[in-house]
Amino acid sequence: MSPRRAPAPRPAAGARRAPHPQPAVAGRSGGPAVPAVEVRDLHVRLDGTPVLGGVDLTVAAGEWVTVIGPNGAGKSTLLRAVGGLLPAPGAISLFGTPSEALRRRDRARVVATVAQSPVVPAGMSVLDYVLLGRTPFIAPLGRESAADLVAAYDVLDGLDLTGFRDRELATLSGGERQRVFLARALAQGATLLLLDEPTSALDIGHQQEVLELVDRLRREHGLTVLATMHDLSIAGEYADRMVLLADGRVVAAGTPREVLTEQLLATWYRATVRVVDGDHGPLVVPVRPRRPGSGAGEDVEEGPVGVAEGREAAGR
Numbered sequence: 001m002s003p004r005r006a007p008a009p010r011p012a013a014g015a016r017r018a019p020h021p022q023p024a025v026a027g028r029s030g031g032p033a034v035p036a037v038e039v040r041d042l043h044v045r046l047d048g049t050p051v052l053g054g055v056d057l058t059v060a061a062g063e064w065v066t067v068i069g070p071n072g073a074g075k076s077t078l079l080r081a082v083g084g085l086l087p088a089p090g091a092i093s094l095f096g097t098p099s100e101a102l103r104r105r106d107r108a109r110v111v112a113t114v115a116q117s118p119v120v121p122a123g124m125s126v127l128d129y130v131l132l133g134r135t136p137f138i139a140p141l142g143r144e145s146a147a148d149l150v151a152a153y154d155v156l157d158g159l160d161l162t163g164f165r166d167r168e169l170a171t172l173s174g175g176e177r178q179r180v181f182l183a184r185a186l187a188q189g190a191t192l193l194l195l196d197e198p199t200s201a202l203d204i205g206h207q208q209e210v211l212e213l214v215d216r217l218r219r220e221h222g223l224t225v226l227a228t229m230h231d232l233s234i235a236g237e238y239a240d241r242m243v244l245l246a247d248g249r250v251v252a253a254g255t256p257r258e259v260l261t262e263q264l265l266a267t268w269y270r271a272t273v274r275v276v277d278g279d280h281g282p283l284v285v286p287v288r289p290r291r292p293g294s295g296a297g298e299d300v301e302e303g304p305v306g307v308a309e310g311r312e313a314a315g316r
């Protein structure tokens with residue numbers, strides 16, 4: 001186990017805060033805004049197996065886009081490529097700059113990622129882990145400044161983690177660790193957040209808390225969010241737009257109401273659902289398929305209705 005340092009004191013109330021970088025917007029000439037993320041004809045192969053084939057995606061600065069799709073669709077692979085963890089020469093631009101042209105430190109000031117299963121150094125405290133998010137702003141062999149500590153404490157407060165700051169990550173529950181992972185990304189101060197299943201280990205209360213915090217920061221600081229999520233109802237309530245990925249390609253894109261339809265979900269998820277209109281977006285309710293002889297009107301075969309027809313209509 002690595003040695004633990006003494007707990008860092010909380011900075012004084014008047015300590016200077018770390019600057020929060022702003023995303024690129026319309027050029028000085030008044031031209032159109034530069035997209036935060038632009039993906040064109042992205043192909044990814046892993047161990048010789050095609051995972052993504054010809055994916056196109058645009059995310060405007062300040063927008064929240066959520067990628068959905070069945071298991072194995074390539075959602076996490078797409079986020080890893082956008083985050084620079086997979087080679088994608090010529091296919092991805094971040095705020096107008098080709099991804100491959102960004103140095104690692106420069107990329108870290110623009111993009112912060114919350115992976116599904118981050119690697120946690122043994123014996124590391126919550127505060128020290130969150131401070132790792134400030135690494136792009138700390139000189140090599142240097143130490144964090146008062147502004148870095150303020151940024152870390154602000155995020156810990158916002159995620160209700162202040163009481164855990166000196167705890168080792170290994171002693172926390174799955175939901176608590178997930179909030180710490182998000183805290184590190186938020187402390188990084190990047191303009192683009194990549195969230196891979198950010199609420200997968202959280203109870204419903206902390207799901208709402210985390211997503212409300214992300215949305216508030218997005219609105220206050222002009223952040224851009226590109227996320228993957230499995231909970232379709234929650235995804236639809238927070239996303240401005242959604243992208244449905246299946247078999248490594250985009251099969252639908254648009255507003256949540258355009259993407260979360262019973263027919264599309266039956267086609268690509270092979271699921272029987274009812275979609276009802278909620279206050280903040282469509283709500284997807286799984287329903288048990290009717291079986292032959294159920295007595296509820298005309299017999300319906302087991303499984304989602306219209307799957308074959310839907311796939312044909314979608315151009316398969």
